[in-house]
Amino acid sequence: MKKVEIAVGIVRSHDGKIFITQRGESSHLAGFWEFPGGKIEPNETPFETLQREIAEEIDIHIHKAKFLKTVQHQYNDRALTIHAYLIEEWDGEPFAAEGQPSRWVDEEELNADEFPDANRTIIEMLKNLDKDFN
Ligand SMILES: Nc1nc2c([nH]c(=O)n2[C@H]2C[C@H](O)[C@@H](COP(=O)(O)OP(=O)(O)OP(=O)(O)O)O2)c(=O)[nH]1
Numbered sequence: 001m002k003k004v005e006i007a008v009g010i011v012r013s014h015d016g017k018i019f020i021t022q023r024g025e026s027s028h029l030a031g032f033w034e035f036p037g038g039k040i041e042p043n044e045t046p047f048e049t050l051q052r053e054i055a056e057e058i059d060i061h062i063h064k065a066k067f068l069k070t071v072q073h074q075y076n077d078r079a080l081t082i083h084a085y086l087i088e089e090w091d092g093e094p095f096a097a098e099g100q101p102s103r104w105v106d107e108e109e110l111n112a113d114e115f116p117d118a119n120r121t122i123i124e125m126l127k128n129l130d131k132d133f134n
């Protein structure tokens, strides 16, 4: 079984909107929405991957990121590990630098059905984070 390990960033604005991108037509899990990010390369820490992928995919520079959670998910053809970070301070304006569809979505309106199965517990955790403060 192929093992894939990735780091992803949940870019959240001060008014509670999250920047998401859509997976390309010919990729694994095509058409699903995702948190920008990608595969950890040899000799990279997950945080280094996060910085690199977020710069490549949405063209922002991370100031501060909070580690949220690591989740494991078994797909048909691969065992996936996701390291998820919350990014609330950055330089630049996020945009889909690789031409993929993207949008800002209200956190309360994040719909787990639009995301790959592996994202379900990350989305739950995000929604619960805010309950602690409200
Ligand atoms: N970036 C990202 N990937 C996710 C999320 N949820 C999820 O299951 N994935 C999966 C889809 C892919 O199998 C893998 C991401 O790796 P990737 O985007 O670099 O991989 P890929 O297979 O599209 O690219 P490649 O091997 O063809 O180069 O993780 C998510 O929220 N963000």
Ligand SMILES: [Mg+2]
Residues within 6 Å of the ligand: 036, 037, 038, 039
């Ligand atoms: Mg990617």
